[in-house]
Amino acid sequence: MPERSADLQVLARSVNEMLILGVLRDEEKHGYQIALDVAEGSAGLFELRHGTLYPILHRLEERGWIRGRWDGTKGGRRKKVYRLTAEGRKHLAGEVDRFEVLARGLLHLVRGPRHVSL
Amino acid sequence: MSRFEATLRAVAERLELPQPDRACILEEIAADLEELRMELVRRGVDEREAEARAVDLLAPSETAIDALVSVHEPLYWSLSRRFTRSGMRRAERLGLLAVTAIPLLLALDALRQGGVLRSPSPFLWPVLVTTAVVLGLVASKALQLYLERDHDPGRLRGRLGPILVASAAAVFAAGMGAVFELSALVTQLEAAPDGETIGVFVPWLLDTAVLLGAGLTTALVGGLCWFLLQQKVTAVEAAYGREARLMSDGALAPPPSVSPHL
Numbered sequence: 001m002p003e004r005s006a007d008l009q010v011l012a013r014s015v016n017e018m019l020i021l022g023v024l025r026d027e028e029k030h031g032y033q034i035a036l037d038v039a040e041g042s043a044g045l046f047e048l049r050h051g052t053l054y055p056i057l058h059r060l061e062e063r064g065w066i067r068g069r070w071d072g073t074k075g076g077r078r079k080k081v082y083r084l085t086a087e088g089r090k091h092l093a094g095e096v097d098r099f100e101v102l103a104r105g106l107l108h109l110v111r112g113p114r115h116v117s118l
Numbered sequence: 119m120s121r122f123e124a125t126l127r128a129v130a131e132r133l134e135l136p137q138p139d140r141a142c143i144l145e146e147i148a149a150d151l152e153e154l155r156m157e158l159v160r161r162g163v164d165e166r167e168a169e170a171r172a173v174d175l176l177a178p179s180e181t182a183i184d185a186l187v188s189v190h191e192p193l194y195w196s197l198s199r200r201f202t203r204s205g206m207r208r209a210e211r212l213g214l215l216a217v218t219a220i221p222l223l224l225a226l227d228a229l230r231q232g233g234v235l236r237s238p239s240p241f242l243w244p245v246l247v248t249t250a251v252v253l254g255l256v257a258s259k260a261l262q263l264y265l266e267r268d269h270d271p272g273r274l275r276g277r278l279g280p281i282l283v284a285s286a287a288a289v290f291a292a293g294m295g296a297v298f299e300l301s302a303l304v305t306q307l308e309a310a311p312d313g314e315t316i317g318v319f320v321p322w323l324l325d326t327a328v329l330l331g332a333g334l335t336t337a338l339v340g341g342l343c344w345f346l347l348q349q350k351v352t353a354v355e356a357a358y359g360r361e362a363r364l365m366s367d368g369a370l371a372p373p374p375s376v377s378p379h380l
Contacts, residue, residue, distance in 0.1 A: 032175075049174060054143070054147065
């Protein structure tokens with residue numbers, strides 16, 4: 001049982017990372033925009049609440065999949081903006097393929113081979 | 119007064135990280151909270167509701183703060199939890215001794231091989247002692263700032279001044295030695311028979327060059343290291359300033375007391 005929960009944690013973490021990388025696909029964004037876009041882009045299906053966004057963002061930045069830069073005037077309030085790196089884009093593409101295979105396999109099993117459409 | 123002061127204080131209290139990481143994280147969260155609140159208000163959400171939704175979405179829970187800490191935690195801090203305090207201190211002392219002694223022994227060996235240590239100036243030894251002091255002070259301060267990441271405001275500027283004093287002492291000792299050696303040379307030249315002055319002058323020149331070279335190199339290295347350490351201290355102090363400005367009265371909860379060992 002603990003192994004299964006660990007697997008689910010890994011899966012949840014991968015989904016969260018993919019969501020963030022996905023919303024950064026086309027343009028750089030502030031943290032709050034990322035959180036809003038994840039919630040609105042998935043029609044509320046996914047939400048990064050209670051600041052769960054930040055450890056994920058910082059981990060992705062540490063791995064080099066996204067890059068943050070400070071935006072704002074000197075003396076004024078600084079805001080951090082994130083953008084997807086080439087490495088992050090490559091990782092995202094790999095993760096999307098992996099999840100497609102996973103979802104196809106799951107639906108194939110649950111619905112039967114004729115009803116799988118991904 | 120910051121609208122999200124209570125939220126930020128709660129995050130700051132649990133965010134046990136060194137500066138400037140700590141201030142940067144707090145700044146990022148504070149800016150996002152404010153931006154999201156304004157965005158929601160622009161969309162027609164009531165002020166209080168917008169504030170509550172911003173906090174709900176972006177204010178890190180204890181679990182999220184702990185996850186942030188684990189991403190940014192310095193290696194030394196995580197090692198400190200694995201090893202005993204006395205073990206870490208012993209390793210630090212050995213490291214400091216090595217950093218201080220190895221360059222000094224290498225320099226002495228080079229001088230010995232160059233034949234300079236056959237009849238060195240008596241002033242060379244105080245210069246080398248101050249060199250060792252400078253190296254030790256620089257190494258211990260660098261250890262505190264870069265490895266231990268002990269950024270406690272009370273200890274931040276400690277041991278910086280002595281680096282400059284010891285560097286100056288090295289030049290002073292070398293200069294005094296050069297003057298003393300010069301007066302000895304004059305006496306020796308007066309007593310030396312004609313044609314043998316060169317035999318007195320060349321060793322003097324070599325000894326004095328080594329003496330002044332050691333003193334000036336120590337001062338140069340000490341000064342440069344002091345400058346770099348000073349820059350780091352200034353950056354950390356600026357981060358404390360930014361963190362304090364995020365709150366209205368600047369009286370943040372005391373910074374989480376540095377490394378688990380201090």
